[in-house]
Amino acid sequence: MMAQPTRQWITRAVVGIAVGAALGVAIGWWLWPVTYTNTSPDVLREDYQDEYVLMTATAYEVEGDRERARERLALLDPEEPSAPVVGLAERLIAQGGSEEHIVRLARLAEALGVTSPALMPYLQS
């Protein structure tokens, strides 16, 4: 059977660990959490990401630089850069968004080699 002093020592150590862990969590997640100042567009709030995609489509219209547009979109979805474009365009269609914006997105999606039945009417306009 464990001696009384030893048991007390272990108990105190466990209590210390518990208090320390609680303090650490409070410090690490609330008081001084990791701060990000060098983020990438993929962690932007959703409305900013939508703006980013829309501005990329508009910039493509102005500059005509498809590869640059692809690089920008790859920051949001490296596997399928066109996905955010098609996603936003379809969302705007469903919400009755600006036709001008949808046309721009549809054109960029087409330039990236992606077509969608929902976008087809906007490519003919």
Place this chain on the structure above:
Amino acid sequence: MRPPLRRAAFLIGLGVGLALSLVYTWVVNPVKLTNTYPALLRSDHRHDWVRLVGLSYVADGDLEHARARLESLEKEDVAGALGTLIEEYAAAGRSPRTLRRLTALARALDVTTPAMLVYADITVSPVPTLTPTPTPSLTPTPSLTPSPTATPTATPTRTPSPTPTPEHTFTPSPTLTPSATHTPSPTPPLLKRVRLAEKEQLCDREQIPRIEVVVQDEDGEGVPGVDVWLTWSDGADRAVTGLKPGRGSGYADFNAAPDVGYTVSVGELGMPLVTGLEIEDCPVEGDEEPFTGSWRLVLAP
């Protein structure tokens, strides 16, 4: 166990627990930011964001939207990225319309770069939206007030008055008279009227052969922001006047090579103003080594 040792057990546990949990919260499972905003982007992404805003403004001309998109960013970021974009576009010979739009955005955001000054000078002021029409004015003036039996109110009425005369009633309001600032840019008509006014060979041994073009208006003032084209049998180059402010606001130049026939035109590759222009040797005296000169062309109405 003695009391100090009991306290040590607690402190050791506290330290271990604190260290472990900080490793967990800062390294293993840190706070994940998924709803950030443009100001937190890495600097290259921030610059690209500003660039995208600028290009969107070129397409839409929506200043309020552009301001909203740039709201969270530091002014230094905006100024740096927008200035770079304008300089880059000017150097690449992008269309004056695009550069005017970017310049307008930069001015609205208090950003200034040397290249934008060229385009700021020739921005066309908005055309007055109120256009005087030949409809007779219905507002009676004291001198036109008819007989005492007429209703002396300012209510527009088509009741014919015997006294108003056409020259009074057709006079547009002074506020509708186009002022000097509403005069359209002289560039379009000017480009149709400019001709080769002066051609001078420049002889400087230290200078690389080139073709300098100066576009002037009726008053001999340099005209900035004019596209100048230099074409030859298998190529073309374009420059915009005024990008070297030290040489004058109507100045542009091209490097040139001997034995090539060049054509110079302005505007949208329209009618050539100078054809068959070749770099030639400068006259030398005695045993001087021959060298090629440059050309300075002055285009003016």
